Each structure stands twice: as C-alpha cells, then as structure tokens.
Amino acid sequence: MASVTALVLDRPQRWDNAFDSEMTPEMVARLLQLAPFRDMKAENFPKRLALSDILQHDVRIRRFDKDEIVVREGDYGTSAFMIMSGKVRVVLGNLPASVLGRREPTRKGIFRVLAQIFTSRKEPESFRPSQLKQDSRVAARKGQNDEVKVFLQDVPRILDENKTAILEPGEFFGEIAALSRMPRTATVFADTDETELLEIRWQGLRDLMRYDNGLHEHIDAIYRKRALAAALREIPFFRQLTDSELQQVMAQTEFGTYGEYDWSGEYKRLAQSGSGSQKPEAVIAAEGDYPNGVVIIRAGFGRLSQKFGNGNRTLNYLGAGQAYGFEEIAHNWQNPKAPVALQHSLRVIGYTHVLIVPTAVMESIVLPTLPKRLMPDPVVERVDREIVAPEPVDAAAKIGADTLEFLTENRFFNGTASMVIDLDRCTRCDDCVRACSTAHDNNPRFLRHGPSNGNIMVANACMHCVDPVCMIGCPTGAIHRDAFGGQVVINPITCIGCRACYNNCPYDAIRMVEIRDTSGEFMVDQDMKPISKATKCDLCVEQMTGPACERACPHGALKRVNLNELDAFAKWLKR
Numbered sequence: 001m002a003s004v005t006a007l008v009l010d011r012p013q014r015w016d017n018a019f020d021s022e023m024t025p026e027m028v029a030r031l032l033q034l035a036p037f038r039d040m041k042a043e044n045f046p047k048r049l050a051l052s053d054i055l056q057h058d059v060r061i062r063r064f065d066k067d068e069i070v071v072r073e074g075d076y077g078t079s080a081f082m083i084m085s086g087k088v089r090v091v092l093g094n095l096p097a098s099v100l101g102r103r104e105p106t107r108k109g110i111f112r113v114l115a116q117i118f119t120s121r122k123e124p125e126s127f128r129p130s131q132l133k134q135d136s137r138v139a140a141r142k143g144q145n146d147e148v149k150v151f152l153q154d155v156p157r158i159l160d161e162n163k164t165a166i167l168e169p170g171e172f173f174g175e176i177a178a179l180s181r182m183p184r185t186a187t188v189f190a191d192t193d194e195t196e197l198l199e200i201r202w203q204g205l206r207d208l209m210r211y212d213n214g215l216h217e218h219i220d221a222i223y224r225k226r227a228l229a230a231a232l233r234e235i236p237f238f239r240q241l242t243d244s245e246l247q248q249v250m251a252q253t254e255f256g257t258y259g260e261y262d263w264s265g266e267y268k269r270l271a272q273s274g275s276g277s278q279k280p281e282a283v284i285a286a287e288g289d290y291p292n293g294v295v296i297i298r299a300g301f302g303r304l305s306q307k308f309g310n311g312n313r314t315l316n317y318l319g320a321g322q323a324y325g326f327e328e329i330a331h332n333w334q335n336p337k338a339p340v341a342l343q344h345s346l347r348v349i350g351y352t353h354v355l356i357v358p359t360a361v362m363e364s365i366v367l368p369t370l371p372k373r374l375m376p377d378p379v380v381e382r383v384d385r386e387i388v389a390p391e392p393v394d395a396a397a398k399i400g401a402d403t404l405e406f407l408t409e410n411r412f413f414n415g416t417a418s419m420v421i422d423l424d425r426c427t428r429c430d431d432c433v434r435a436c437s438t439a440h441d442n443n444p445r446f447l448r449h450g451p452s453n454g455n456i457m458v459a460n461a462c463m464h465c466v467d468p469v470c471m472i473g474c475p476t477g478a479i480h481r482d483a484f485g486g487q488v489v490i491n492p493i494t495c496i497g498c499r500a501c502y503n504n505c506p507y508d509a510i511r512m513v514e515i516r517d518t519s520g521e522f523m524v525d526q527d528m529k530p531i532s533k534a535t536k537c538d539l540c541v542e543q544m545t546g547p548a549c550e551r552a553c554p555h556g557a558l559k560r561v562n563l564n565e566l567d568a569f570a571k572w573l574k575r
C-alpha cells in the first residue's frame with residue numbers, strides 16, 4: 001500500500017492537467033504502433049515516467065485542413081509536432097506580415113502625428129466596422145470545441161514566390177523552438193486535408209529524449225545542424241574560428257536546460273498573492289569549483305553571485321549571448337602553474353537554456369586562435385571575501401545593490417524598454433498618460449503605478465521583453481514583434497480577444513478592452529457577445545518621434561530603459 005501511495009505522489013505535477021484530457025488508452029495504443037514510439041524500449045523509461053504515461057498526458061492529436069497554419073515564423077511556442085498522417089509544407093522564405101495576421105510596420109508622417117492632437121476619437125478603442133473586415137490575407141474560422149483555425153490565402157502565389165519543403169509522416173518539426181524557447185524559424189501549414197499531427201508539449205519531448213537514445217540523437221543532430229553554428233558565431237571569441245574549427249567545437253558542445261520553463265506562471269501567482277518567495281534557484285556552476293567549460297546563455301537569464309559574509313550577493317544577471325567561465329579558463333590556459341577556480345556562481349532565474357563548451361575544447365581549439373585583443377585580463381583572486389567585486393562584473397556598483405536586487409527579484413531585466421519613473425521628480429501631473437492617450441486613439445496603454453524600490457518605480461507598461469511569454473499561444477499571430485524595431489505589438493484587426501496573451505504576461509501589461517464603433521456603441525459579434533481586443537503599450541512604434549510618454553514628461557522623471565544595458569541606466573540614475 002505504501003508503495004502505491006509513493007508512486008501516485010511521485011507523478012510529475014504537470015500530469016494533473018493532461019495536455020489533452022480526452023486522450024484515451026486506445027489512442028495511446030495507436031501511438032505505440034507508430035514510429036518512433038514503436039521502436040522505443042518501454043523498459044528504458046522509469047516507472048514514474050512510463051512511455052505510455054507520457055503519451056497519455058503530454059501529447060494531443062490535432063487535425064488540420066489543407067492550407068491551415070500550424071506555426072508561424074517568429075511565434076514563440078512550447079510544443080513540437082510529429083506528422084502522423086498527411087503532409088505539411090514548410091515555407092523557407094519570409095512571408096509578408098499581413099499573410100501571417102500581423103500588421104505591416106508603418107510610421108506616421110509628421111502631419112498625421114500633428115493631426116492626432118486635434119482629431120483624437122471621442123471613444124477609446126473605437127473602430128469602423130469596415131476596419132474589422134479589412135482583408136488581411138488571413139482567414140480564421142472556428143473548428144470543433146471552439147478551436148480557432150487560421151488559413152493561408154492565395155497559396156499558389158506563396159508557392160510561386162517562396163521555396164518550400166514537404167514533411168511527411170514520422171517527421172518532427174518545431175522541436176528546437178519548443179526546447180530552447182527561441183522564436184519559430186519558419187511558417188508551417190497543412191498541405192493535405194485531414195493532416196493529423198501529434199503535438200508534444202516540451203516536458204514530454206524532454207522526457208522522451210531523456211529515455212530514448214534514438215530520439216535524443218535525432219533532435220540533437222537537428223539542433224547542431226540548424227541552430228548551433230549561428231549561436232556560436234554570435235559570441236566574439238568564436239568568430240575567428242575557421243568553418244572546420246567551428247565544426248569541431250560544435251561536435252563537442254553540450255546543451256543544458258535548467259529551472260522552470262513556465263516560470264512566468266509561478267511568478268505571476270506569487271506576485272498576485274503578494275508573496276515574494278520564489279523557489280530556490282538551481283545552480284548551474286558554483287564559485288570555487290573547477291571550470292568544466294564556458295557556459296553560454298542561449299535563452300532565459302542567469303544570476304551571477306559571489307559569496308559575501310554568510311550568504312551570496314548578486315553581482316549581475318546574464319542574458320542571451322553572454323558567457324560565464326571564459327575568464328577563468330583563459331587565465332588557467334595562460335597560467336597553468338597558478339590556476340584559479342570559478343570566481344562566481346551562476347544560478348538560474350526562472351528558466352535558462354545554455355550551451356556548454358568544454359574546457360578542453362576551449363584550450364585546444366579556441367584560445368590558441370584568439371586574437372590578443374580578445375584575451376581577457378588575468379583573474380585576480382579575492383583574498384578578502386568582503387571586498388567589492390571589480391567592475392564591469394559588479395552591476396551593484398553601478399546602480400546600487402538594492403536596485404539590482406529589486407530588478408532581479410521582479411524579473412525586470414527581461415525588459416528592453418521598461419518604463420522607469422523617478423518618484424523624486426514625478427509630480428503626478430499625468431502628462432505622460434495624456435500623451436499616451438493622444439497617440440493611441442484616446443486610450444492610454446499603461447498604468448502609472450507599479451512595483452517600486454526607493455525612488456524608482458517600474459510602471460505597469462509593456463517592457464518589450466527579451467523573453468516575451470505573452471507571444472506563446474496566440475492563435476492568429478496578432479501579437480508579434482514589429483519587423484522594423486522588434487517591439488512587441490498587437491494587430492487589433494486579427495486579435496480575436498482570446499485572452500491568451502493577457503493571461504501569459506507576467507507583468508500585467510496587457511488589458512482586454514471591449515471595443516466600440518465610432519458612435520460610441522459597444523460592438524458585438526454574431527452571437528451578440530461584446531467584441532474585446534487585447535491592448536498594450538506599443539512603444540509608439542508608429543510615431544516618428546518615439547515613445548510619447550517619455551517625450552511628454554516635463555520633469556525628466558520618466559525613461560524607457562533597456563535593463564540589459566545597465567551603463568545607460570546607471571547614467572540616468574546619476575543624472
């Protein structure tokens with residue numbers, strides 16, 4: 001009896017909510033007859049993560065009609081797909097924004113910018129009915145269970161203008177975006193009616209790969225082929241390598257995933273309950289250990305900390321493209337008689353996907369070819385544990401330990417354009433809110449309040465995140481990155497008000513608004529239900545003059561700040 005209880009309690013918590021609550025044992029039996037599952041050895045899976053249980057809880061079978069979009073280039077997604085029957089087509093070029101439900105990037109001319117001051121609509125978020133019928137080259141309709149199905153229009157033209165590739169039963173796609181939390185790199189649509197796809201949520205895929213070597217090797221090879229070279233070439237100390245040297249580095253690079261993939265849900269729950277206590281952070285590498293390899297952050301964030309008294313103090317946070325351990329490995333290679341251990345610890349904040357290039361590879365391939373100007377200074381070991389860490393590592397020295405802790409605890413470093421307000425200068429005049437309202441059809445897109453620390457407040461305005469979790473699961477592609485500047489924007493025409501982005505945003509930066517017509521009446525759909533749309537700050541992407549809020553503040557109290565560039569933020573704090 002005791003062992004039964006232990007087994008039940010030991011189940012992964014995610015299985016409390018199966019990906020498809022209607023998955024039956026018969027459907028699981030059918031999957032077990034299909035490649036690659038029929039070739040997997042059930043005995044290699046532990047009892048708590050049995051192959052049949054993974055298929056029962058972590059997958060769902062989805063049916064697509066011809067020309068129906070499965071995933072779009074640029075979307076974020078947390079699942080991968082395997083073709084069960086039928087075919088899908090991958091578009092290898094870039095499709096125009098309107099084809100994908102996005103708005104074409106535009107900038108208002110100076111006359112339209114001036115005119116909006118005098119022609120502001122009386123009602124916020126009002127639309128002409130004809131606007132909502134605008135041909136966006138995308139057609140959406142409801143399928144079974146109210147699922148939204150979106151179809152590409154004019155596919156012959158798409159095929160004429162773009163190279164495409166066909167994927168057949170048994171083939172996977174979307175696995176790299178699902179596992180590494182990177183944007184999807186291609187648009188995929190069904191090429192046949194009744195195309196059956198198996199959608200596997202990322203945790204299930206991870207566990208299948210963990211216990212089936214064949215799948216692990218298959219996806220590992222795809223990752224190395226499609227994503228690794230580009231990722232490594234972004235790092236300065238790999239740029240001088242020849243193609244063949246880079247291939248040798250790639251062959252020995254390892255991947256690691258730490259923390260909670262859906263950290264934002266947990267963060268939001270804690271923020272809403274007013275509790276600040278997060279789960280303890282997993283350690284990727286510990287201060288004092290031998291450096292086994294250079295760790296490169298590929299997605300998510302890591303906290304760099306150093307022992308201080310009886311605890312640890314945060315020195316900085318590392319985001320995508322930043323490396324850890326390089327200085328120590330370079331030092332030891334140049335000074336083999338006086339090696340140093342890792343000077344800092346690297347912990348996971350939320351979720352972190354990393355690449356690890358082993359020390360031996362760095363010593364034999366990378367460091368011997370490195371130009372002198374890229375060779376880091378020798379590491380000076382700390383004798384006194386209480387002394388201040390040297391810049392530029394110590395971000396606390398730039399912006400203050402309190403501010404750094406505040407930004408880290410609230411995950412604000414995710415923002416590339418956070419709205420920071422200096423409360424000592426702000427007179428609460430609301431000129432910023434009025435300017436936002438003027439630029440956005442009489443509807444301000446932010447609230448002038450939010451978490452604060454000392455005189456610094458981060459307002460509830462979209463921060464245009466590095467990791468925009470709001471973009472996971474938008475069925476129509478309405479929320480997307482602007483093609484010019486990368487700001488996260490919403491196309492009101494294709495937004496169907498499903499609230500997925502609103503529920504996902506951990507910072508409460510999205511609001512659902514019931515829209516009106518130009519006479520002020522609420523608009524309704526054919527079922528007489530109010531039509532609502534998601535709205536949020538778009539960083540005045542259409543205004544030539546940049547964010548209206550910042551420009552309007554007469555006291556220089558409001559700044560849109562890229563919190564990944566702390567030098568600029570430190571300068572503003574000390575202005």
Ligand code: SF4
Binds near residue numbers: 510
């Ligand atoms: S809506 Fe939220 S998650 Fe999305 S970019 Fe803005 S702040 Fe980040």
Ligand code: SF4
Binds near residue numbers: 473496501
């Ligand atoms: S509410 Fe958000 S997720 Fe849903 S369609 Fe609109 S933009 Fe997309």
